[in-house]
Amino acid sequence: MNKEIVDDKTMKRTLTRITYEIIEKNKGNQNLVLIGIKTRGAFLAERIKMRLQQLEDIDVPQFALDVTNWRDDQQTVQAGGEQPPFSADQIAGKHVVLVDDVLYTGRTIRAALDAIMSVGRPSKISLAVLVDRGHRELPIRADYVGKNIPTSHREAIKVSMAEIDDEDKIEIIEPAAE
Ligand SMILES: O=P(O)(O)OC[C@H]1O[C@H](OP(=O)(O)OP(=O)(O)O)[C@H](O)[C@@H]1O
Ligand SMILES: O=c1cc[nH]c(=O)[nH]1
Numbered sequence: 001m002n003k004e005i006v007d008d009k010t011m012k013r014t015l016t017r018i019t020y021e022i023i024e025k026n027k028g029n030q031n032l033v034l035i036g037i038k039t040r041g042a043f044l045a046e047r048i049k050m051r052l053q054q055l056e057d058i059d060v061p062q063f064a065l066d067v068t069n070w071r072d073d074q075q076t077v078q079a080g081g082e083q084p085p086f087s088a089d090q091i092a093g094k095h096v097v098l099v100d101d102v103l104y105t106g107r108t109i110r111a112a113l114d115a116i117m118s119v120g121r122p123s124k125i126s127l128a129v130l131v132d133r134g135h136r137e138l139p140i141r142a143d144y145v146g147k148n149i150p151t152s153h154r155e156a157i158k159v160s161m162a163e164i165d166d167e168d169k170i171e172i173i174e175p176a177a178e
Contacts, residue, residue, distance in 0.1 A: 001176070018048065039164065098127050105138065
């Protein structure tokens with residue numbers, strides 16, 4: 001069963017708040033680079049980039065990262081992951097804000113950190129997520145959290161985004177009754 005817990009208006013507000021928090025914590029915003037994890041993290045990073053442009057009139061570089069090749073379950077997933085789309089110069093000495101939709105075990109973020117470090121050395125990496133659903137398996141935490149949504153292991157969080165899903169919403173998928 002799917003239960004909608006965040007609607008489109010709330011999702012927009014949440015992203016605006018995350019953007020304000022990034023602005024507040026990074027006075028000047030000079031060194032920022034946004035890296036969104038495909039698939040939906042990349043669209044979230046694009047939206048944060050647009051808000052930074054509107055709110056602060058700054059043009060922050062933004063990239064979409066495929067972490068397939070760095071996953072720790074890589075043997076079991078499809079081959080054919082993409083290489084990072086940025087160069088060492090584009091991230092060296094920068095403050096990278098990594099963006100994803102859901103933070104769960106933390107393994108996707110671990111893979112993203114390795115992918116970034118394989119290219120260059122940012123001065124700092126922060127993490128922004130739309131949803132933190134708990135159940136971490138690695139010592140990873142987010143700096144910017146849209147919604148903390150406590151879940152059981154059996155539940156799942158489904159983020160829909162207008163760019164690919166036709167609408168914005170966050171649902172909790174409950175396991176079917178046995
Ligand atoms: O913290 P974790 O346990 O790693 O889980 C979180 C990740 O899982 C989902 O991605 P998924 O692999 O389903 O790919 P998608 O974004 O392309 O749907 C989600 O978008 C996060 O990236
Ligand atoms: O519930 C979950 C767990 C990982 N990734 C998701 O998108 N949802």
